[in-house]
Amino acid sequence: MKANEGKWALAILFIIILAYVLPYTIFTNVAKWYGSFLLWIVLALIVFIINYFLTKDWGKEE
Amino acid sequence: MNTSFVWWAIAIYTMVALIIAFLARSGKQTSMNSYFLGDRKLNGFVSALSYSATTYSAFMLVGLAGLTYNGGIGALGFELIYLMGVSLVAFFGPRFWKVGKKFGYVTPSEMLGDRYSNKTVAIIVSLSSCIFLIPYSAVQLSGVGYLLQGVTNNAIPFTTGVIIATVLAILFSYIAGIRSVAWTDSLQALFMIITSTIVVIILINGLGGFNGFFNTLQTEQPEKLSVPGNGFWSFINFLGMTIPWFFFSLSNPQVSQRLYMPASLKSLRSMLIGFMVFGLVYTIVAVIWGFSASIMFPNLDNADLATPLVLQSDLIPPILGVIVMVGIMAAAISTIDSILLTLSSLFARDVYGNFNKKATDRMQLHVGKIVIPIIAILSYLFALMEVNLIAVLSVASSAGLLVVVPAIIGTFFWRRGTAAGVITSVVVSGLFVIIIEFTQTEPLGLSSGLWGILLSTFLFITVSLLTKAPKKVPKEFFS
Numbered sequence: 001m002k003a004n005e006g007k008w009a010l011a012i013l014f015i016i017i018l019a020y021v022l023p024y025t026i027f028t029n030v031a032k033w034y035g036s037f038l039l040w041i042v043l044a045l046i047v048f049i050i051n052y053f054l055t056k057d058w059g060k061e062e
Numbered sequence: 063m064n065t066s067f068v069w070w071a072i073a074i075y076t077m078v079a080l081i082i083a084f085l086a087r088s089g090k091q092t093s094m095n096s097y098f099l100g101d102r103k104l105n106g107f108v109s110a111l112s113y114s115a116t117t118y119s120a121f122m123l124v125g126l127a128g129l130t131y132n133g134g135i136g137a138l139g140f141e142l143i144y145l146m147g148v149s150l151v152a153f154f155g156p157r158f159w160k161v162g163k164k165f166g167y168v169t170p171s172e173m174l175g176d177r178y179s180n181k182t183v184a185i186i187v188s189l190s191s192c193i194f195l196i197p198y199s200a201v202q203l204s205g206v207g208y209l210l211q212g213v214t215n216n217a218i219p220f221t222t223g224v225i226i227a228t229v230l231a232i233l234f235s236y237i238a239g240i241r242s243v244a245w246t247d248s249l250q251a252l253f254m255i256i257t258s259t260i261v262v263i264i265l266i267n268g269l270g271g272f273n274g275f276f277n278t279l280q281t282e283q284p285e286k287l288s289v290p291g292n293g294f295w296s297f298i299n300f301l302g303m304t305i306p307w308f309f310f311s312l313s314n315p316q317v318s319q320r321l322y323m324p325a326s327l328k329s330l331r332s333m334l335i336g337f338m339v340f341g342l343v344y345t346i347v348a349v350i351w352g353f354s355a356s357i358m359f360p361n362l363d364n365a366d367l368a369t370p371l372v373l374q375s376d377l378i379p380p381i382l383g384v385i386v387m388v389g390i391m392a393a394a395i396s397t398i399d400s401i402l403l404t405l406s407s408l409f410a411r412d413v414y415g416n417f418n419k420k421a422t423d424r425m426q427l428h429v430g431k432i433v434i435p436i437i438a439i440l441s442y443l444f445a446l447m448e449v450n451l452i453a454v455l456s457v458a459s460s461a462g463l464l465v466v467v468p469a470i471i472g473t474f475f476w477r478r479g480t481a482a483g484v485i486t487s488v489v490v491s492g493l494f495v496i497i498i499e500f501t502q503t504e505p506l507g508l509s510s511g512l513w514g515i516l517l518s519t520f521l522f523i524t525v526s527l528l529t530k531a532p533k534k535v536p537k538e539f540f541s
């Protein structure tokens with residue numbers, strides 16, 4: 001695995017851990033749309049952005 | 063729902079999809095590579111839509127909406143954690159794609175057999191996929207049966223719906239192999255996402271706009287907006303449901319086989335990013351759908367009724383209700399036809415191809431084509447039997463397929479992995495998962511999925527360390 005790939009993987013793993021921890025701690029009593037609903041969507045978007053950059057050079061080395 | 067509307071909608075959908083399936087026929091499809099992988103020439107757009115249609119079955123607008131109805135927002139987290147897990151494609155996709163192209167792999171199990179230098183690996187992994195995926199298809203088929211029966215008040219009997227779904231799935235996969243599947247999938251994915259998004263916009267508007275919608279939820283059912291909420295999404299339950307799905311993109315051959323098909327790495331990238339966008343929109347749509355049902359019909363005994371009731375409610379124009387119902391049916395069929403095609407390629411390549419050493423590529427293709435309707439009929443019979451076995455195996459399917467994940471990770475990231483490690487981990491953990499599901503026990507309070515992944519990882523590592531690793535592994539696997 002390339003070093004870069006490892007860093008991206010850790011970043012994604014970190015976001016996913018947040019997706020497990022935050023809703024069950026900080027947001028567990030926030031019964032609003034800007035509670036877990038918004039949180040999960042934002043975290044998913046961050047993961048997409050990471051994927052976008054992670055795969056940016058695909059096809060350029062072919 | 064008006065039965066003649068439903069019949070008309072099904073007829074129009076069938077005609078359009080069949081025309082697309084026939085148009086998709088191009089070139090000679092006389093090889094396994096061509097029939098099952100589209101000559102590895104799928105463009106990014108079709109790859110993304112087809113991947114979406116194959117992944118998202120009738121589960122989303124029925125099952126996920128039902129989970130939201132029952133337990134609230136945890137359903138969103140559950141599905142989005144799966145979607146984040148699709149990032150695995152960013153790491154495994156190019157590796158699958160490159161070795162697939164280099165060595166001509168048609169199935170993921172063929173790749174495993176080669177990597178671990180053992181044909182039994184390929185046979186066992188492909189057979190275990192069949193054991194778990196046929197009941198999964200059967201549940202999709204019966205889903206169509208129940209849906210049509212439900213929305214027409216029994217005017218279209220259960221069996222008729224199941225037969226329609228079976229016949230269409232066979233046709234879509236038979237006409238031009240993966241080409242007809244990919245193009246009809248694309249049509250169905252667009253149809254699903256557009257119609258269901260329109261419905262959700264209508265629902266939100268009809269229920270007081272965005273603010274009104276969430277205000278109602280906040281005041282009347284605040285427990286639906288946080289986890290663990292009413293207790294349905296306890297942390298251990300959340301973990302037990304999310305872990306098996308997290309690895310779905312690797313564990314399920316009907317989607318991992320897709321990693322061989324894009325024409326270039328650029329197309330593979332479009333597939334990944336396109337799917338993620340599609341998945342996010344569709345997930346939000348399904349969850350809001352479930353919330354709408356909670357607001358409109360707060361006291362249902364059976365959450366599976368939520369979607370049919372929403373479709374028949376006063377807020378949704380009847381024509382749109384019928385169109386979306388056909389969309390849900392299309393979602394199920396687009397999942398089944400891909401599974402049919404994948405399972406027949408697994409059988410032809412890894413079981414028949416390994417037992418009959420003299421089998422040429424052409425003979426394998428011939429066997430694959432014969433197997434497609436056989437698998438479809440098996441699923442059909444399963445769907446009609448309505449015995450506990452099907453429910454058990456289909457619930458077990460995500461957990462059962464999970465046991466191959468350590469072997470797949472080892473394929474590219476662990477040189478010490480051995481064939482004995484793969485065989486032991488897949489067979490023992492697979493049987494263990496089935497036993498847990500049959501006896502409905504949760505040893506130590508852990509679900510079958512968690513047991514599946516923990517046990518298979520442990521066995522794969524331990525047995526591999528105790529046995530001798532294959533001497534020659536092509537360097538492409540580790541580059």
